[in-house]
Amino acid sequence: MKQGWWSLLLLLALLPTMDVRGENIARIDRIQPLALEQQAGQRAGLFSERRFDDGGATVRVIGNGEWRLEPTPGVREPLLVFYHPYTARVTVLDEAEGTPRRRDIFSADLDPQYSRRALVFPLQGDGPVYVKVEGARYPLHVSVESGPSYAVADLWHVRLVLPAIGVVLGVSLAVLLFWAVLRERVYLLYAGAMLFQLLYALCSYGEAYAWPGLSLLARFGAQGIWGTGTLATILLVYLWLDYAGLRRVAPRLAWLVRVVGAYGCGLTLLLLLLPWPADKAWFPDIANALFLLTNAIALVTLVVAWRRGQRHAAYVLIAWVPLLVFTMTRALRFSAGERAEPWLEYGLPWVLAFTAVVLALGLADRMLTFRRERDRAKAHAERDGLTGVLNRGGIEHRLDWALIERQREGIPVSLLFIDLDHFKQVNDRHGHALGDACLRAVTRVISQRFQYGDQLGRLGGEEFVLVLAGVELPAAVRFGEEVGERIRRDCASVEGVPVGVTASIGAAHARDGDTVTSLIARADHAMYAAKRAGGDRVVGEDALSVPSHTTKAPEGAPVD
Known part of the structure; x- marks a missing residue:
């Protein structure tokens, strides 16, 4: 900037x-x-x-x-x-x-x-x-x-003006392509406002009538220039309203801007286009008065919005105020019979290019802001409020994506179903607050020690699943053994209270035709086999009768 x-x-x-x-x-x-x-x-x-x-x-x-x-x-x-x-x-x-x-x-x-x-x-x-x-x-x-x-001076004129025209035209067309894809109105308003501002400048300089296609505007004479400028003002009003969020931040002032700048200018434009009254000599004075009033109200509104924390109003002020100053200075100097100095004659198209670039940067910042807000909302919707890991919907979405990648790229996918042993007794003996602390401790162990935080999800209660992309079943079983050992060691005591948290873990490997539901069901079945075997162990779906931990529960031990 x-x-x-x-x-x-x-x-x-x-x-x-x-x-x-x-x-x-x-x-x-x-x-x-x-x-x-x-x-x-x-x-x-x-x-x-x-x-x-x-x-x-x-x-x-x-x-x-x-x-x-x-x-x-x-x-x-x-x-x-x-x-x-x-x-x-x-x-x-x-x-x-x-x-x-x-x-x-x-x-x-x-x-x-x-x-x-x-x-x-x-x-x-x-x-x-x-x-x-x-x-x-x-x-x-x-x-x-x-x-x-x-001839030399005129060549300088062309060399100085054409690059500025190219900047405005190029940026406006690029933003118009964004609108064609995203279908957000602010992009269409930006492209329309900048292109009509450029067209108004070209008509005022007379250059528009030398361009193929635009030469047709010459038949409208001065009324074509007036109409183009008025339409550019109307588009700018709606652009400011959407771009800077003026309706939300300053609703009363935004309503006033819309009434004067859009409805007022729109009415004068309609009278200009109608055959009655035939004499249009009144139009420039009325249009200029509305232009001045609209800009004054819009300027106040944008400053108020900026002071109230609307950062995109600041982009508008930075981009638009220099253009407004140049436009008004040029009109006043001509009206006073003074010559247009080179800084004013050539500065105006370059200030218009500056306006187009700054507003385009603001659109990019606006897009980035919306994406961050979307990501925060999405993360909030996918995260478990207690533990911070993915909730059921979030982890099922990640698993579904992993299965798609397996089918497309041949990447193996395994799943660990983790259920804490005798967790109901922890809640009954020590209260739900300590039980919640135990859940957070378990997720912390898995997420931090093994760096799989974005693949760990809580299905509900004390049940978790861990998606292991790129891991075959034998490696998943070994990984599950390490997870179980970490939980047994690091969660033996939580907040100074000995709780002895352990976990039963079932491991399953994705097969052709698997869905999220079928893969979780097989891992859940292997987990229950681990619980029936006494808990605190890992069981793979291919060897349900072979526990991976040496400690066995006595016959008839309860399973929860």
């Missing part, structure tokens, strides 16, 4: 050195009277009517209306460049050429050798140029550039 921050800061520090933009305009004069511009309703984002005074030699921004530009003489292969035209339509009349040229970022006939971050008009001479601007919502930066210099 820290390396990602340092890489981003290094990139932003280097960006100011990449600016090769020049002005090369001696004078800008307004032709259209100011009153006509006021009637046209020049607006800039959330700001009220904006006036553009006559420029003179110091002003390099122009708004809606007609202008007369005088390029500085002597510029090599001059190009008249309008940066970040967004929805503006620009018509240029070069007296040396004599034919008006009208262009916007939606035009299909833009010169393919340049990117669409600007509208480029080659000039034929040093004479005055007449410009008409229509539909501009932000003041346009205008400059006369040397053709070779602009």
Whole structure:
């Protein structure tokens, strides 16, 4: 995470050195009277009517209306460049050429050798140029550039922007594949939100209309950009709700985010798509107001969720706040008629890539958290609460898996059925608390001394089974003898009370066609043979009449 921050800061520090933009305009004069511009309703984002005074030699921004530009003489292969035209339509009349040229970022006939971050008009001479601007919502930066210099700068633009686009696109498609397999909604919301954020950025830069397939969006014009941005905001709202668990941690604030960000933006998007009202000039101001309000409420909600221990809200804040700052800064600078500095122009796509990567890391952490919770729940469901070893369901599942491996890989499987001798007398004489301590002592002996804790299970009462994968029956019998000897020695006294715990053990070996039930039944049968022989011994299923311990019980000894 820290390396990602340092890489981003290094990139932003280097960006100011990449600016090769020049002005090369001696004078800008307004032709259209100011009153006509006021009637046209020049607006800039959330700001009220904006006036553009006559420029003179110091002003390099122009708004809606007609202008007369005088390029500085002597510029090599001059190009008249309008940066970040967004929805503006620009018509240029070069007296040396004599034919008006009208262009916007939606035009299909833009010169393919340049990117669409600007509208480029080659000039034929040093004479005055007449410009008409229509539909501009932000003041346009205008400059006369040397053709070779602009080509170098534009190549830098492409080289800097394309890798960021590739990062966002690649990560989003990878997460979309996760959704296709896992079918968890948060992955689909992530992919949708990031892809529509990327599409909105590409439409704003104009690059989307040069891509195969996406060029169809040009027919929607500015409304396509507005609709894409609104849909991206709606998807982000639902992503934050699911990703950071806001409904659970801060339900009231989450409801407010959903109402304003999802329902409010959804209603404006519906009105944008409907044929009525026909005039859509109201949409950007309303959409921007909802965007600001949604982000403010979401920011407060995420901070509250983070303070309440929701760690994934912190991922959202780390990823999203830089993108929000860049987006708002860019909009404010354009609205104020200020130029987009290189750190802002190129920082935005890279911050979007940073957002995509951090959120993807958060998804991985979220998946890891859910897996740990699942494993804890599974372990709790499979473990015996008293002894900590596997319960009946857990050990039967392990044995079933071992039988599957035997059938598939030919790995031998043996089973020891362990029953403590005369355990009822321990409970009757010393109480159930000491009896429970004896059970824990027995499981401790088997688990720690023989390192088979994950293969030992308690069927109930004082009955245990031990699954021995990769062990043939003779070796299982010898292993059972060692287990019995350890129990006899280490459990003779428990918590300072002499109890003399011993065990009768039956050993069975898996055969073709065996099931969990049949294998346990044969081992249980061998165990009862050991008890009938006097207990404290091991009996294999292949030699039920031959006890493995030299001590024999007298005739008629009770069996329990």
